[in-house]
Amino acid sequence: MLKHFAKMENLSIDILKDLLLIPSPSGDETTIINKVETHLKDLVDDVFRDVCGNLIAIKRGKTNRKLMLSAHADEVGMMVTYIDDDGFLYFQELGGIDTNLLPGQRVEIHNHQGIVYGIIGKKPPHLQNREAKAKDFEAEDLWIDIAANSKVDAETRVEVGDFITYQTQPIGLNDNVWTSKSLDDKVGLLTLIEVAKSLKNKQPAMNVYFVASVQEELGARGVRTATMNIQPDYGIAIDVTHATDYPTCSPQKSGEIKIGNGVVIAKGPNIEPSLERKLIDLAKQYEIKYQIEPIAHPTGTDANFIQVSGKGVKTALLSIPCRYMHSPNEIVSLLDIAEGVKLLTSLCSIDLDN
Numbered sequence: 001m002l003k004h005f006a007k008m009e010n011l012s013i014d015i016l017k018d019l020l021l022i023p024s025p026s027g028d029e030t031t032i033i034n035k036v037e038t039h040l041k042d043l044v045d046d047v048f049r050d051v052c053g054n055l056i057a058i059k060r061g062k063t064n065r066k067l068m069l070s071a072h073a074d075e076v077g078m079m080v081t082y083i084d085d086d087g088f089l090y091f092q093e094l095g096g097i098d099t100n101l102l103p104g105q106r107v108e109i110h111n112h113q114g115i116v117y118g119i120i121g122k123k124p125p126h127l128q129n130r131e132a133k134a135k136d137f138e139a140e141d142l143w144i145d146i147a148a149n150s151k152v153d154a155e156t157r158v159e160v161g162d163f164i165t166y167q168t169q170p171i172g173l174n175d176n177v178w179t180s181k182s183l184d185d186k187v188g189l190l191t192l193i194e195v196a197k198s199l200k201n202k203q204p205a206m207n208v209y210f211v212a213s214v215q216e217e218l219g220a221r222g223v224r225t226a227t228m229n230i231q232p233d234y235g236i237a238i239d240v241t242h243a244t245d246y247p248t249c250s251p252q253k254s255g256e257i258k259i260g261n262g263v264v265i266a267k268g269p270n271i272e273p274s275l276e277r278k279l280i281d282l283a284k285q286y287e288i289k290y291q292i293e294p295i296a297h298p299t300g301t302d303a304n305f306i307q308v309s310g311k312g313v314k315t316a317l318l319s320i321p322c323r324y325m326h327s328p329n330e331i332v333s334l335l336d337i338a339e340g341v342k343l344l345t346s347l348c349s350i351d352l353d354n
């Protein structure tokens with residue numbers, strides 16, 4: 001029985017690409033939530049959205065206990081704050097962005113009339129003085145050029161308050177390794193969809209609540225109302241974590257996490273020990289590749305708020321290793337996502353209270 005549960009169909013690259021191509025800056029997740037609902041609705045018994053915009057899809061189990069699997073739908077981005085007389089746009093950052101990475105990037109501005117393309121400008125080296133070359137940037141030092149002639153011209157296409165995202169396309173670097181913006185946390189959404197697919201025509205041991213949460217990048221805001229609504233017995237956040245397998249990373253400081261080495265099981269105060277042990281035991285039993293990430297503080301993920309919601313929830317965190325998190329070109333391995341899907345699918349076959 002368990003073996004059958006753990007068997008996995010191949011990951012759908014098409015679904016992942018589809019999710020990556022839908023911009024979802026924090027606060028503007030409706031389109032991606034619609035897409036996730038399209039994928040989940042025929043695989044579950046019930047789907048609804050709460051007031052904050054979280055998607056909650058329920059697959060009924062054999063007992064009345066509740067297992068919540070949460071991945072966040074939003075991605076980091078920016079927002080237009082000001083348009084100057086020459087038609088250049090200024091912006092605030094939405095979530096944790098490395099401002100020094102922004103000059104030279106292409107961006108999409110999401111206006112109600114449609115997408116406007118722009119670039120974040122910076123003087124070429126020929127025109128820079130030495131201080132400018134060495135500078136750490138603040139968002140207010142940078143501007144977006146949409147080739148407008150004037151403020152009036154710019155205002156025919158964009159408005160203050162429009163959301164902005166990076167303009168990058170997903171590409172495969174080799175058979176398994178992909179780069180794109182917003183792999184954080186579209187890989188989590190893919191995981192939810194693939195687990196739901198694996199459970200098709202099966203009844204899980206507990207009720208499984210698939211949650212696509214909003215506004216995680218702004219302090220895990222959406223998952224709070226979703227968790228209050230569901231009141232789960234068990235909660236697992238599915239997110240990305242920092243790979244430390246490239247130059248200048250320090251395993252002494254951050255632990256040793258490698259892309260392609262398996263799904264990451266977190267340990268620490270944010271994790272309930274028996275649930276963590278169950279995940280490790282299942283990984284060993286089914287020869288699922290996994291890595292351990294020690295996190296000696298509340299995690300910067302939905303897991304933080306799931307754990308202390310209501311009367312408390314037994315919580316775990318599964319992560320996909322990711323290089324260059326929050327940049328326009330994050331990197332993950334599909335192998336790690338597949339291992340995560342296998343682990344969660346096998347977990348769904350177990351009544352965790354027995």
Ligand SMILES: [Zn+2]
Nearest residue numbers: 184185239240
């Ligand atoms: Zn994330």
